[in-house]
Amino acid sequence: MPLSKRRRARLVRGVQYGVLVVAVVVFALLADWHQLRMAFFDVEVAKALFPDIITTALVNTVLYTLLGFGFGLALGLVLALMRLSSVPPYRWIAVTYIEFFRGIPCLLVFIALGFGVPLAFEVALDMNITVMLSLGLVGAAYMAETIRAGIQAVPKGQTEAARSLGMSHGRAMVSIVIPQAFRIVLPPLTNELILLTKDSSLVYLLGLSLTQFELANFGRDALNEHKSLTPILIAGLLYLVITLPLGQLVRRLEARTAKAR
Amino acid sequence: MTTDRTTAASEDTKAIDVQGLRKSFGELEVLRGIDFSVARGEVVCVIGPSGSGKSTLLRCVNLLEEPSAGRVTVAGTEVTDPDVDIDLVRRRIGMVFQSFNLFPHLTALENLTIAQRRVLHRDRPEAERIARANLERVGLSDKASAYPAQLSGGQQQRVAIARALSMDPELMLFDEPTSALDPELVGDVLAVMRGLAQDGMTMLVVTHEMSFAREVADRVVFMDGGVIVEEGTPERVVGAPQHERTRTFLARVLDPAAAEVSEVADTGAAG
Numbered sequence: 001m002p003l004s005k006r007r008r009a010r011l012v013r014g015v016q017y018g019v020l021v022v023a024v025v026v027f028a029l030l031a032d033w034h035q036l037r038m039a040f041f042d043v044e045v046a047k048a049l050f051p052d053i054i055t056t057a058l059v060n061t062v063l064y065t066l067l068g069f070g071f072g073l074a075l076g077l078v079l080a081l082m083r084l085s086s087v088p089p090y091r092w093i094a095v096t097y098i099e100f101f102r103g104i105p106c107l108l109v110f111i112a113l114g115f116g117v118p119l120a121f122e123v124a125l126d127m128n129i130t131v132m133l134s135l136g137l138v139g140a141a142y143m144a145e146t147i148r149a150g151i152q153a154v155p156k157g158q159t160e161a162a163r164s165l166g167m168s169h170g171r172a173m174v175s176i177v178i179p180q181a182f183r184i185v186l187p188p189l190t191n192e193l194i195l196l197t198k199d200s201s202l203v204y205l206l207g208l209s210l211t212q213f214e215l216a217n218f219g220r221d222a223l224n225e226h227k228s229l230t231p232i233l234i235a236g237l238l239y240l241v242i243t244l245p246l247g248q249l250v251r252r253l254e255a256r257t258a259k260a261r
Numbered sequence: 262m263t264t265d266r267t268t269a270a271s272e273d274t275k276a277i278d279v280q281g282l283r284k285s286f287g288e289l290e291v292l293r294g295i296d297f298s299v300a301r302g303e304v305v306c307v308i309g310p311s312g313s314g315k316s317t318l319l320r321c322v323n324l325l326e327e328p329s330a331g332r333v334t335v336a337g338t339e340v341t342d343p344d345v346d347i348d349l350v351r352r353r354i355g356m357v358f359q360s361f362n363l364f365p366h367l368t369a370l371e372n373l374t375i376a377q378r379r380v381l382h383r384d385r386p387e388a389e390r391i392a393r394a395n396l397e398r399v400g401l402s403d404k405a406s407a408y409p410a411q412l413s414g415g416q417q418q419r420v421a422i423a424r425a426l427s428m429d430p431e432l433m434l435f436d437e438p439t440s441a442l443d444p445e446l447v448g449d450v451l452a453v454m455r456g457l458a459q460d461g462m463t464m465l466v467v468t469h470e471m472s473f474a475r476e477v478a479d480r481v482v483f484m485d486g487g488v489i490v491e492e493g494t495p496e497r498v499v500g501a502p503q504h505e506r507t508r509t510f511l512a513r514v515l516d517p518a519a520a521e522v523s524e525v526a527d528t529g530a531a532g
Contacts, residue, residue, distance in 0.1 A: 160325055161362035161421075165376035165428060166352025175379055179366050 038228070045230040049222055053231075056211060057218035058238050064200040064214055065242075067128060068135025069193055075136060076143030081173070083148050094144065101141035106199050110134045114206040127212060131203050139196050143189065150185035151177060190250045194243045215239060275334070276301045276432045276463040277322055282331035284317055291317045293487035295331070299432070304464045306474035306495075309484035310510055315467045318484070319434050322465065323347075323354045336431050352380055355425030355433040359440050361417040363409040369396065369420045370405040373427045381428065388427075395423035399453050415446030419453055432463035439470055471514055475499050483507045 003011065082094035101109070113134050118124055125133075154177050162172035182189075201216035208217055219235030277299040284292040291314045299305050307315045320326040321333055324340050324347050333341045340350050364372050373392035377383045383391070396402045399419035409417055418438055425433060435454065439447040451473050458464060458477045468474060474481050474495055481498040483490045485506050491498055502508050 155362075157358060157360055157362040158364065161356070161358065161364070162376075163348075164323055164325065164351055164354070164356035165424070166348050166380040167376060168348050171379055175375055176364055180364075183366065 040229050040233050042228045042230045045226045045228045046234060049231055049234055053218055053234060053238065057213050057215045060212060060214040061197065061200055062242065064131045064203055065197045067132035068139055068196050068200065071132045071136030072139030072143055075140035076147055079140060079144035080147035080151060083144060084151060098141045098144050101138050106134065106138045107202055109138055110202050110205050127206065130206060135196055135199060139192060143192055146185050146188045146192065147181065150181035153184050154180045187250045187253045190246055190253065194246050197242050274301050276336055277465060278334040280332045282321060282333060283329045284321060284326060285329045291487055295489060297482065297489060299463060299465055301463055302461050303479045304458045304477055305480045305482060306478040307467045307482045307484060308474060313484040314487040315484045316436050319436050319465060319467050322434060323351050323356055352428055353431045355428060355430035357421050357425055357433065357435045357438045359437040361421045363417050363421055365409050368406050368408055372420060373424045377427055391427050395426045399423045413446060414442045415449045418442065418450045422453055433457065435464065435466040437467050469514060471499060
C-alpha cells in the first residue's frame with residue numbers, strides 16, 4: 001500500500017531528526033573534550049581575567065558606545081531636520097552627508113580621525129573625543145534616516161492641529177512632532193545602539209593604553225598572554241550581557257507600540 | 262434677519278470676511294471665486310457634496326491652505342497679507358478637525374494646556390484651571406488624566422473642542438466634526454456645539470448634519486463645484502431651496518433611498 005502524503009511527511013521528518021542525533025553523537029565521541037575545554041574555558045585563565053574585564057573592559061565598551069551614540073543621536077536629529085527642511089541647500093547637505101557616511105566603513109573613519117587628522121593638522125585629539133566622533137559620525141548617518149522616517153510617520157493632522165493653536169513651526173516640531181517621532185523610532189534606535197556596541201571594538205586600531213582597553217582588545221591581549229581562547233569566549237559573553245537585554249527591550253517596545261495602535 | 266445684519270454690518274462686526282477667494286491644487290481649481298462673510302456671534306453652516314470645496318474654504322480661513330487669490334480677513338486682520346504673523350491670528354481662531362487630531366502622547370488635560378503654556382505663556386496653575394473648566398464644559402471633567410487612545414471618538418472630539426476653547430478663541434471653525442464618529446456618538450458632540458452657539462460663539466461649521474444646520478445655524482451656505490450656489494436662513498436653503506443643484510443634494514442627503522430611485526428614473530427618462 002502506497003504511503004499517504006501525511007505519513008510520508010512524518011517519515012521524512014523522522015529521518016531528519018535521526019540524522020541530527022547521529023551527527024551530535026559522532027561529534028561528541030570524536031571531539032577531544034579536554035582540549036576544547038582547555039582552549040575555550042580554562043578556569044584558571046578565566047579567573048585571571050576578573051575583575052579587570054568588568055571594571056575596565058566592559059565599562060570602557062559601554063562608555064565608548066554611549067559617547068558615540070549620544071553624539072550620533074544629536075547629529076542625526078539635526079541631519080533629519082535638515083533633510084526635511086524646505087530650504088534646498090540644507091537638504092542637499094544632509095543627503096550628501098548621509099549617503100557618504102552610510103557608504104564607507106566605520107573602520108576607515110577611525111583611521112582618518114585617529115591617524116589622518118593628527119598627522120595632517122598636527123593636533124592630538126583626546127582618545128574619547130576620537131571615539132565619539134568616529135562612532136558618532138557614522139552612526140548619525142543611519143540615525144538621521146531612521147529619525148526622518150519617524151518624523152514623516154507622524155500624521156500631518158498633528159502639525160495642523162498644533163499650528164491651528166498658534167504654535168510656530170519650530171514649536172510644533174519640538175512639542176508635538178518630535179516626541180511622537182521618537183516613540184515610533186525607539187525600537188530601530190535601540191538596534192542602532194546594539195550595532196554601535198559592536199562597532200566600538202574598532203577603537204583597538206587607535207592603539208590603547210591598558211586603562212583604555214575595551215572588551216575586544218582586552219580579550220585579544222589576554223589571548224596572547226594566556227595562549228587560550230577563554231578570554232575571547234568571555235569577552236563575547238560580556239558583549240551579549242550588553243546586547244541581549246537591549247534586544248529584549250526592542251521587542252518589548254515594539255509590542256507596546258503595536259498595542260497602542 | 263441675519264442676512265440684514267451681515268449686509269448692514271460695518272467692518273469690525275465681521276468675524277470672517279472672504280473676497281474673491283480662489284484656490285487651486287495644481288490643475289484642479291477647488292475654489293472658484295468665493296465671496297462671503299460671517300458676522301460676530303453668527304453660526305454659519307456650510308453644506309454641499311464632497312469635493313465641493315467647503316473644507317478647503319474653511320482651511321483657507323486660518324491659512325492651513327494658502328489661497329491662490331483673493332482676500333481673507335479674520336476679526337479685522339487680513340490673514341492673506343504676507344506681513345501678517347499668522348501664528349498670532351491662528352491663536353484667536355479655534356479649529357476642530359474631522360479626525361480630532363488630539364496629541365496622542367499627552368493626556369486630555371495636557372492636550373488642553375500645552376498651547377496655553379507654550380503659545381499664550383500662561384503659568385501652569387492658570388492653564389490647568391482653564392483646562393479643567395473647559396473639560397467640564399464639554400462634560401468630561403473625569404477624563405482629565407486619560408490619554409486619547411483611552412477615549413471614544415465622541416469623547417476625543419469633545420476634548421478637541423475643549424482644547425480649542427482653552428485658547429479663548431474669538432471664533433471657531435468646525436471641519437465635519439461628526440463625520441468620523443459612530444452614529445450613536447454624534448449626539449454628544451452636537452450637544453456641545455449647540456451649547457457653544459447658545460453662548461454666542463461665532464461658528465463656521467462644515468457639516469452633513471442637516472438637523473443641526475436647521476436647528477442651530479443662523480445661515481446656511483450651499484456650495485457645489487467650488488462656488489456658493491445659494492445661502493440664506495436654514496428655512497430657505499434647507500426648507501425651500503431655490504436651485505436645482507441644492508434640491509438634488511438635499512434629496513440625496515435627507516433620503517438616500519428615494520434619491521436613488523429618482524436617479525434611476527432620471528437615467529431611464531434620458532435613455
